[in-house]
Amino acid sequence: MKYTVQLGDTIAKVAYKFKVRPFDLLLFNPHIYSDQSYLSPGQDIHIPQITMEQSLNDNDVQLKTEFGQADLEKKIPDFKKQGIRVEIIGYSVMNKPLYALAIGSGKKEIFYSAGWHANEWHTSKFITQYIEELALYQQQGFSWHGYDIEKILREVTLYVVPLVNPDGVDLVLQGIYDEHPYSKEVLNINKGMTRFEHWSSNIRGVDLNHQWPAGWEIEAKESPQQPWSRHYSGKAPLTEPEAKAVYQFTKQHSFAYVFAFHSQGQVIYWGYRGMEPSESKGMVERLSLVSSYTPVHTADSDGGYKDWFIQETGRPGFTIEVGVGTNPLPIHAYGEIWSNNCLLALEGLVL
Ligand SMILES: [Zn+2]
Structure with a gap:
């Protein structure tokens, strides 16, 4: 069975939706490398017909999936x-x-x-x-x-x-994809790398906890001077x-x-x-x-x-x-x- 990935999907969530193990998804989709791979909205994946309905309950899964x-x-x-x-x-x-x-x-x-x-x-x-x-x-x-x-x-x-x-949280959970409106800017900031585990900024490369008018000038001086995956304070406080x-x-x-x-x-x-x-x-x-x-x-x-x-x-x-x-x-x-x-x-x- 074929499934088209939706915005917000991760491997764990798709596996839960169809009551299969993440492991089974990987087995039937050789192009997905690991259970930490990103899924892009619109991408088609194969859902194997193995059921484990009896062994899963909502509480378990809620504890075992990401949140965006x-x-x-x-x-x-x-x-x-x-x-x-x-x-x-x-x-x-x-x-x-x-x-x-x-x-x-x-x-x-x-x-x-x-x-x-x-x-x-x-x-x-x-x-x-x-x-x-x-x-x-x-x-x-x-x-x-x-x-x-x-x-x-x-x-x-x-x-x-x-x-x-x-x-930012969605970027870390999903990566960028063709229709991502900031894919060009994000890739630029990330020097072409397509993994985002290290990213803590917002989508424009500004660290939202470096943006506050309390010693902002001091922090800005010691931090990256341009948009970056972390610690860039922005051009001014609260931009x-x-x-x-x-x-x-x-x-x-x-x-x-x-x-x-x-x-x-x-x-x-x-x-x-x-x-x-x-x-x-x-x-x-x-x-x-x-x-x-x-x-x-x-x-x-x-x-x-x-x-x-x-x-x-x-x-x-x-x-x-x-x-x-x-x-x-x-x-x-x-x-x-x-x-x-x-x-x-x-x-x-x-x-
Ligand atoms: Zn933090």
């Missing part, structure tokens, strides 16, 4: 049913909507963001699954790991931007639509504190040039206790979102580096990320 913009968008109708509010806060360079989710009705506003860097899709998957679980516990009135979710969400409103950099959208969203709210999720390192950065308020230290110690991640005062860098937030508001900001290994972390890294960060994100609601 197509996956997020599939969930939107469910979000609404689950009582998660959805808002579009801007559009990426490739005109993909940037979504903000919200849950809770409390006065205290908290903000979690993820998917800043292209090769850090685990953070987006984590935070999306987390808010869905939160909604479930809220509806059912159960406590989750001892946290009374219904009560907490009457005191707190949690805002989540799960995927700040959809163009990129993704960074601008998060900037405006932050300005419109009065967040008590913010968490920005990245990978990797299993550490929590909590300071910026001594501008962080005194309560940050006690807060990071609590987050460390529940996650086993190590507090680190600063990354000795400037121009990041949490740096700007601390400088701008004088309130606490944290960068959480989930997982350990080389980005993109392997799919199986998700288990540790889920279990340690669930508790961290729960404790984050009551700091």
Whole structure:
């Protein structure tokens, strides 16, 4: 049987759709070299008639596949049913909507963001699954790991931007293909290489966490001077639509504190040039206790979102580096990320 690859497909997802193993797909499609090969939308692949329906269930597969913009968008109708509010806060360079989710009705506003860097899709998957679980516990009135979710969400409103950099994350998951509107620019920046595991920038080669007006000049001087797969700060702060959208969203709210999720390192950065308020230290110690991640005062860098937030508001900001290994972390890294960060994100609601 023949199948035409759709936008958002990966080997693991196609295998799941037809209840076959990735291994079987490779066997019947000799032109696909490995289970990490990119699939291009429009490409035809052969689906073998081997079924393993009995051995797969949705939960298993959800834990075992990647996460990009197509996956997020599939969930939107469910979000609404689950009582998660959805808002579009801007559009990426490739005109993909940037979504903000919200849950809770409390006065205290908290903000979690993820998917800043292209090769850090685990953070987006984590935070999306987390808010869905939160909604479930809220509806059912159960406590989750001892946290009374219904009560907490009457005191707190949690805002989540799960995927700040959809163009970049999709590039790492899918590569470029003929109809990709930025294929020429991306290949140029990538010196002709067609693999993108190392890519962390947005689609124009600007690092969205180097774009913030907090020591931007210092960071820009020490970073690549032109569009690059990582660390290029751009021509000025906040030139990129993704960074601008998060900037405006932050300005419109009065967040008590913010968490920005990245990978990797299993550490929590909590300071910026001594501008962080005194309560940050006690807060990071609590987050460390529940996650086993190590507090680190600063990354000795400037121009990041949490740096700007601390400088701008004088309130606490944290960068959480989930997982350990080389980005993109392997799919199986998700288990540790889920279990340690669930508790961290729960404790984050009551700091
Ligand atoms: Zn990152």
